Amino acid sequence: MVKTNQQKIKDFLINNGVIIVMFILVIYTGLTSNNFFTGNNLMNILTNMSSRLVIALGIAGCVITAGCDLSAGRMIGFGGCIAGTLLQRMDYSGKFFPDMEPLNVFVALLIVMVICAAFGTITGFFIAYLSVPPFIATLAMMEIVYGISLIYTNATPLGGYVQEYTNIANGKFLGINYLIWIAIIVAAITWFIFNMTRHGKYMYAIGGNPQAAEVAGVPVKKTLILIYMKAAAMYGLAGFMLGARAGGASVQLGYGYEMEAIAACTIGGVSVTGGRGRVSSAVIGVAVFELLKVALQYLGVDANAQYIAIGIVIFVAISLDIRKYIAKK
Amino acid sequence: MAEYKLELKGVCKSFPGVKALDNVQLSLRPGTVHALMGENGAGKSTLMKCLFGIYKMDAGEIFLDGRKIEVNNPDEAMKYGIAMVHQELQPVPARSVAENLYLGRFPTKYGPLKIIDHKKMYEDTAKWLKEVKMDFDPKAQLGTLSIGQMQSVEIAKAVSQQAKVVIFDEPTSSLSDNEVEALFRIMNDLRDRGVAMVYISHKMDEIKRIADDITIMRDGTYVGTWAASEMTTDDIIKNMVGRELTNVYPEKHTKPGEVVMEVKNLCSIHEKSFQNVSFTLRKGEILGFGGLVGAQRTELMEGIFGIRGVASGEIYMHGKKVKIKHPIDAMNAGIGLITEDRRGNGIFGCLSIKDNVGVSIYNKYLKARMVLNHKKINESVEDSIKKLSIKTPSMKEHIANLSGGNQQKVIVARWLANDPDVLIMDEPTRGIDVGAKHEIYEIMNDLAAQGKAIIMISSEMSELLGMSDRICVMCNGKLTGEIDQPEEMTQAKVMSYATQF
Numbered sequence: 001m002v003k004t005n006q007q008k009i010k011d012f013l014i015n016n017g018v019i020i021v022m023f024i025l026v027i028y029t030g031l032t033s034n035n036f037f038t039g040n041n042l043m044n045i046l047t048n049m050s051s052r053l054v055i056a057l058g059i060a061g062c063v064i065t066a067g068c069d070l071s072a073g074r075m076i077g078f079g080g081c082i083a084g085t086l087l088q089r090m091d092y093s094g095k096f097f098p099d100m101e102p103l104n105v106f107v108a109l110l111i112v113m114v115i116c117a118a119f120g121t122i123t124g125f126f127i128a129y130l131s132v133p134p135f136i137a138t139l140a141m142m143e144i145v146y147g148i149s150l151i152y153t154n155a156t157p158l159g160g161y162v163q164e165y166t167n168i169a170n171g172k173f174l175g176i177n178y179l180i181w182i183a184i185i186v187a188a189i190t191w192f193i194f195n196m197t198r199h200g201k202y203m204y205a206i207g208g209n210p211q212a213a214e215v216a217g218v219p220v221k222k223t224l225i226l227i228y229m230k231a232a233a234m235y236g237l238a239g240f241m242l243g244a245r246a247g248g249a250s251v252q253l254g255y256g257y258e259m260e261a262i263a264a265c266t267i268g269g270v271s272v273t274g275g276r277g278r279v280s281s282a283v284i285g286v287a288v289f290e291l292l293k294v295a296l297q298y299l300g301v302d303a304n305a306q307y308i309a310i311g312i313v314i315f316v317a318i319s320l321d322i323r324k325y326i327a328k329k
Numbered sequence: 330m331a332e333y334k335l336e337l338k339g340v341c342k343s344f345p346g347v348k349a350l351d352n353v354q355l356s357l358r359p360g361t362v363h364a365l366m367g368e369n370g371a372g373k374s375t376l377m378k379c380l381f382g383i384y385k386m387d388a389g390e391i392f393l394d395g396r397k398i399e400v401n402n403p404d405e406a407m408k409y410g411i412a413m414v415h416q417e418l419q420p421v422p423a424r425s426v427a428e429n430l431y432l433g434r435f436p437t438k439y440g441p442l443k444i445i446d447h448k449k450m451y452e453d454t455a456k457w458l459k460e461v462k463m464d465f466d467p468k469a470q471l472g473t474l475s476i477g478q479m480q481s482v483e484i485a486k487a488v489s490q491q492a493k494v495v496i497f498d499e500p501t502s503s504l505s506d507n508e509v510e511a512l513f514r515i516m517n518d519l520r521d522r523g524v525a526m527v528y529i530s531h532k533m534d535e536i537k538r539i540a541d542d543i544t545i546m547r548d549g550t551y552v553g554t555w556a557a558s559e560m561t562t563d564d565i566i567k568n569m570v571g572r573e574l575t576n577v578y579p580e581k582h583t584k585p586g587e588v589v590m591e592v593k594n595l596c597s598i599h600e601k602s603f604q605n606v607s608f609t610l611r612k613g614e615i616l617g618f619g620g621l622v623g624a625q626r627t628e629l630m631e632g633i634f635g636i637r638g639v640a641s642g643e644i645y646m647h648g649k650k651v652k653i654k655h656p657i658d659a660m661n662a663g664i665g666l667i668t669e670d671r672r673g674n675g676i677f678g679c680l681s682i683k684d685n686v687g688v689s690i691y692n693k694y695l696k697a698r699m700v701l702n703h704k705k706i707n708e709s710v711e712d713s714i715k716k717l718s719i720k721t722p723s724m725k726e727h728i729a730n731l732s733g734g735n736q737q738k739v740i741v742a743r744w745l746a747n748d749p750d751v752l753i754m755d756e757p758t759r760g761i762d763v764g765a766k767h768e769i770y771e772i773m774n775d776l777a778a779q780g781k782a783i784i785m786i787s788s789e790m791s792e793l794l795g796m797s798d799r800i801c802v803m804c805n806g807k808l809t810g811e812i813d814q815p816e817e818m819t820q821a822k823v824m825s826y827a828t829q830f
Contacts, residue, residue, distance in 0.1 A: 198691040208677035275679040
């Protein structure tokens with residue numbers, strides 16, 4: 001059966017509905033506000049997106065295996081706090097470790113990522129070997145990590161970072177903020193892992209049908225642990241980035257970001273039932289989210305009402321997305 | 330009274346990209362079994378889903394007792410007295426047998442309060458189960474039953490609805506012979522009560538036994554309706570495939586060679602599963618495993634493959650003892666397994682053909698030990714699509730869009746790409762059409778000719794007898810007999826071993 005042009009247009013509109021609506025919204029906002037389409041603003045949006053994208057890419061791996069990760073937000077706060085305590089100036093009065101020289105920025109980042117990855121490994125172990133559902137396992141880890149962050153920092157906010165650290169958020173290479181470069185590199189690596197390695201293919205197989213994956217000789221347990229470990233390391237990195245941007249951190253850093261990241265992934269086309277989703281899905285989802293937030297601000301929508309708008313977008317986006325996969329009756 | 334209990338006229342139904350039904354008709358006489366036949370993808374299930382209100386038809390009319398009716402959903406269908414035993418079981422495994430039987434129409438008490446009357450539900454369930462000659466506990470969790478038993482629950486459900494029209498969509502594809510007998514008894518019973526039945530099946534011997542009328546469909550169109558007594562098996566096949574199909578079981582020319590695999594005293598960790606099973610398997614041999622449903626054949630194979638727990642016993646490959654704790658160990662030892670439940674643990678529905686074939690072979694196609702060599706993988710997949718003549722526009726197609734037979738071939742391709750010495754095929758032709766079955770048989774013979782050893786579990790007696798070089802028969806977890814003389818391979822012999830306990 002040949003599809004008529006009209007049908008094709010309709011399919012296109014449904015399949016790309018959210019992106020088209022976003023596009024219209026962005027253009028409208030640009031035309032009605034003076035300083036929306038400026039290089040500065042664009043850079044600002046991209047910088048905001050950078051840490052969100054790193055989180056979303058981490059969570060995407062979990063969602064593709066039909067899991068989720070509720071510990072992401074708290075893990076970000078934990079990562080931000082560890083980085084903060086390791087990178088304070090000697091002359092800062094509230095220094096956490098008063099006698100410790102600030103570490104090299106990269107060494108600190110490595111420590112943050114390794115510690116977070118260790119916790120992610122524990123989550124993964126419970127999910128893979130003890131069959132705890134991801135929702136519950138990551139919920140448990142969320143609580144544990146939050147508690148550890150509170151005890152570790154004594155619930156005090158951190159500040160007084162060395163310049164090398166804050167430079168990561170301010171410095172530029174080829175006119176583009178370092179944070180954006182970090183996100184680009186992480187996206188490229190993730191794309192490589194998803195598409196060019198066994199691990200990536202196994203991830204899709206587990207999401208598609210875990211029983212079949214087992215029979216087909218996929219190392220299901222190892223793969224799952226690796227996914228949650230990798231994701232946690234990325235949350236650590238995101239916490240590190242957010243800390244650099246804010247010039248400080250507290251245990252509340254990143255709170256609730258896991259939900260936005262899951263929503264962004266699904267808006268972009270990562271299926272919560274598993275097996276489907278790409279790096280581009282996460283990029284699109286995060287972009288839609290950020291653009292929506294900024295556009296609503298520019299349009300002068302009440303900050304509280306923005307939450308409602310975001311909720312509606314999630315409803316609509318996911319309903320349209322699901323339509324692609326549900327066979328017509 | 331109208332001549333026909335139920336009539337379907339001029340039914341058309343399109344899905345995006347396919348015309349699934351084109352002006353199809355079906356007329357059921359009361360008190361008859363009407364066989365609906367056709368290859369997979371001919372549109373039988375689609376037609377029945379239209380009748381049952383699961384799909385909405387684009388055009389066409391339904392007449393019940395000569396009156397035009399409209400069926401918009403299964404609920405309405407049931408109110409008209411139309412019941413369906415699904416091909417793909419759709420039960421709620423975590424709930425009890427009784428709750429599944431009364432799902433959507435629980436008996437209630439205290440009038441408007443509508444409190445569920447559990448006592449009545451369990452009693453009635455026991456009664457209906459008795460009616461279909463099945464005696465298991467109505468309170469048993471459905472998920473603990475075998476597929477065959479679950480099917481019986483579905484049938485009991487249809488019977489309990491006092492249906493006037495019952496659709497059986499491949500009800501016997503997972504039943505053992507005595508369960509089939511039980512089903513036929515029930516069907517004869519229903520026939521005496523004037524119920525009109527639609528019976529979809531690929532099994533010719535069953536059609537010859539039970540059907541009164543036969544309607545044949547091909548590629549979504551209506552071919553014709555005949556009295557079953559006028560049709561020979563060859564006539565039916567000819568009309569179904571639109572061509573002559575000569576030999577049902579292709580001749581096998583290879584003789585078995587040296588021993589490849591030896592299983593000694595394998596015992597499951599569960600007392601009621603396989604115990605003390607020993608057998609050998611030779612190069613180029615097709616070893617059939619017969620037995621009734623529940624004989625633990627699947628469990629045995631899954632035990633060998635490392636999916637199920639094994640308490641004791643040894644497995645030797647080429648004379649060397651191997652330890653198998655996980656499918657990866659089995660694959661490394663040179664064993665492949667094509668499972669019985671294709672949808673459950675065979676295919677990855679949302680992935681492409683390429684990913685479905687590729688999943689087991691990534692270790693072999695690596696650059697620098699970690700980067701996938703997509704070019705080589707593509708070549709290999711392309712090659713198997715050609716070799717096994719898998720019908721698909723491209724390897725990027727989602728496997729869910731293929732017919733059952735082609736899906737099965739994709740799974741075969743997955744294992745061939747892995748190049749095992751021993752390939753275990755659990756019900757390799759279950760739920761696939763006549764033409765594709767023949768192709769699978771030919772693939773099996775080819776593999777044997779290449780020196781591979783094949784273990785085939787089959788509940789279809791003629792397939793078991795027609796394809797095997799040797800037959801092992803199991804009953805209640807024990808190996809009760811082995812038949813290696815061609816002249817002794819008879820249905821009676823297999824059945825006598827299969828019913829030892």
